């Protein structure tokens with residue numbers, strides 16, 4: 553979905569989420585497991601206040617397993633419940649209900665002690681565009697309710713979706729904006745396909761991605777593009793990939809736009825395997841330098 557996040561739109565999105573907050577016991581904050589930091593709303597804590605929250609690292613099938621484990625540990629250390637899930641295949645979803653019960657145990661016990669009949673836990677999903685909110689809603693509902701893909705959701709009366717006996721989910725998710733004013737965040741969102749009609753230059757994206765792969769996944773890069781060694785100069789790397797894949801302009805020169813497009817497409821379609829573009833240790837380093 554392409555949303556123009558003007559201040560007015562942000563205020564409206566925030567208002568909508570705040571309104572719905574009153575209806576639920578717990579928030580499911582959906583992020584992209586490949587970029588858990590960049591795919592978050594920068595104001596999420598401020599917006600949801602003290603509402604219990606579970607962070608769902610979605611698209612875990614596309615992320616580096618070992619790095620996802622690091623993220624889970626990172627959240628655990630912060631006292632935040634986090635789960636790795638794949639909404640498309642439906643893996644990890646049972647745990648969402650279990651963890652919600654754990655998180656809300658005190659509240660439910662309190663209600664019970666006051667003689668209030670136990671009721672289902674009420675939840676809503678919040679996330680930035682393309683995080684997989686509709687896919688998750690449909691999976692949890694067990695049928696096609698929310699519209700998936702990259703189109704704006706259809707506005708309709710709010711409904712509760714029953715997820716077994718113990719959970720009720722708002723059928724419309726809360727959509728919030730990412731921290732796109734940060735250039736690196738924008739780049740990662742574009743590489744992972746969260747920003748579709750990118751205003752960022754494709755060659756810039758590919759340069760960033762190739763440098764990142766060189767550093768963190770050198771073997772996969774080498775294998776995919778049959779590189780004998782890593783050239784010092786990024787232009788040479790573009791040349792090698794272009795030569796190998798026949799990305800040429802009419803005169804026979806390497807077409808760098810074509811190389812960039814190819815590299816980004818192959819990353820998005822997992823031709824280089826599952827990749828994670830940020831690690832908690834980068835974040836911890838940033839937090840340390842901020843102080």
Ligand SMILES: Nc1nc2c(ncn2[C@@H]2O[C@H](COP(=O)(O)OP(=O)(O)OP(=O)(O)O)[C@@H](O)[C@H]2O)c(=O)[nH]1
Nearest residue numbers: 553611638639640681682683684685686687700701
């Ligand atoms: N591989 C993989 N793809 C997923 C997963 N979850 C969602 N997707 C894909 O990600 C894309 C976006 O999913 P949506 O459910 O439309 O995302 P959304 O958050 O509702 O998006 P908006 O409507 O733009 O707010 C779709 O192409 C989904 O098929 C997942 O766990 N794994």
